[in-house]
Amino acid sequence: MDIHCWLLDWLSCRDKEGSQLFCTILWKLWYARNQAVFKGIAPDPVTLAQTAVQFIQEFNAANAKQRPHPIYHRREPTTTDQIAEHHLFVDAGCFSNGHTGWGLIMKDLSGQITLSKSKLEAVEVDPCLAEAMGVRWALQEAVGLSIQSLKLSSDALSVVNCVNKASTVASITPIIVDCWNLIEQIPFVMVTHVSRELNVEAHNLAALAKSVGTRCWQGNAPPCLFSSPFCNPVVSRVQAPLFD
Incomplete structure (x- = not known):
């Protein structure tokens, strides 16, 4: 598949932690690339992967009590009792x-x-x-x-x-x-x-x-x-x- 479909599959899959890991690794790769280009620090793939997993675990632990709410992609009515025409x-x-x-x-x-x-x-x-x-x-x-x-x-x-x-x-x-x-x-x-x-x-x-x-x-x-x-x-x- 092309890269657009590949990205879309990961971002829209039902595996929440899989999507989180995918995005976090991309972020860590971007950061490691900047460290290598601008500071000459060679990236360690194992460390990069470990820090990505630790970040996700910490984030999910901190947000475990929060219930996800559907985000409606629409403008909310000015009043709660508004009736559609x-x-x-x-x-x-x-x-x-x-x-x-x-x-x-x-x-x-x-x-x-x-x-x-x-x-x-x-x-x-x-x-x-x-x-x-x-x-x-x-x-x-x-x-x-x-x-x-x-x-x-x-x-x-x-x-x-x-x-x-x-x-x-x-x-x-x-x-x-x-x-x-x-x-x-x-x-x-x-x-x-x-x-x-x-x-x-x-x-x-x-x-x-x-x-x-x-x-x-x-x-x-x-x-x-x-x-x-x-x-x-x-x-x-x-x-x-x-x-x-």
């Missing part, structure tokens, strides 16, 4: 013909659907990546519409956790980084997980994309489209727990 639901579907489809629903404060969109691309990706691309697409649409207050919901729990920095999935990290950059352009954003039952409208649009392609409707999509024999169900989806 727009609620977006997004879902993805991977089709057997090598295409990928997405569905997007926008609702207002009253729960009425104000916008429906489907999207189809001739790209074959795994379900987790498809869901991450769907969240990114929804955020792109929100930025394009100059939405200032947004709640975005997906039934892909792993993707939602990555956006909220509660976990990491290396294969979708570049897409998640794009999501963070888009979130920075919206004053108030909440990214939440919903059950599949509460995301059925976006799911139906993702399935509809297979037959109608990329489309946009004000309000609901025409019901006649969903009764078409060409509107087949999504054959591969990310599994999410059946609860909010």
Whole structure:
């Protein structure tokens, strides 16, 4: 692999101490290099490795009682009771013909659907990546519409956790980084997980994309489209727990 992927694998792996050791050794190597260049002190690899391990042990011992808190890459609301003006639901579907489809629903404060969109691309990706691309697409649409207050919901729990920095999935990290950059352009954003039952409208649009392609409707999509024999169900989806 190239050096970028190599670094990314180490920095995003689930082995906390492994990531710590990797970063600390890089830091110690940099320091040893400066000592050699500017002071003529030859580095000892064994000592370098030992000091790196000791540093990590000391750091973890000092922070053992601190519980990690997820850092949400979003701007916090000015008040704790702020309500999002727009609620977006997004879902993805991977089709057997090598295409990928997405569905997007926008609702207002009253729960009425104000916008429906489907999207189809001739790209074959795994379900987790498809869901991450769907969240990114929804955020792109929100930025394009100059939405200032947004709640975005997906039934892909792993993707939602990555956006909220509660976990990491290396294969979708570049897409998640794009999501963070888009979130920075919206004053108030909440990214939440919903059950599949509460995301059925976006799911139906993702399935509809297979037959109608990329489309946009004000309000609901025409019901006649969903009764078409060409509107087949999504054959591969990310599994999410059946609860909010």
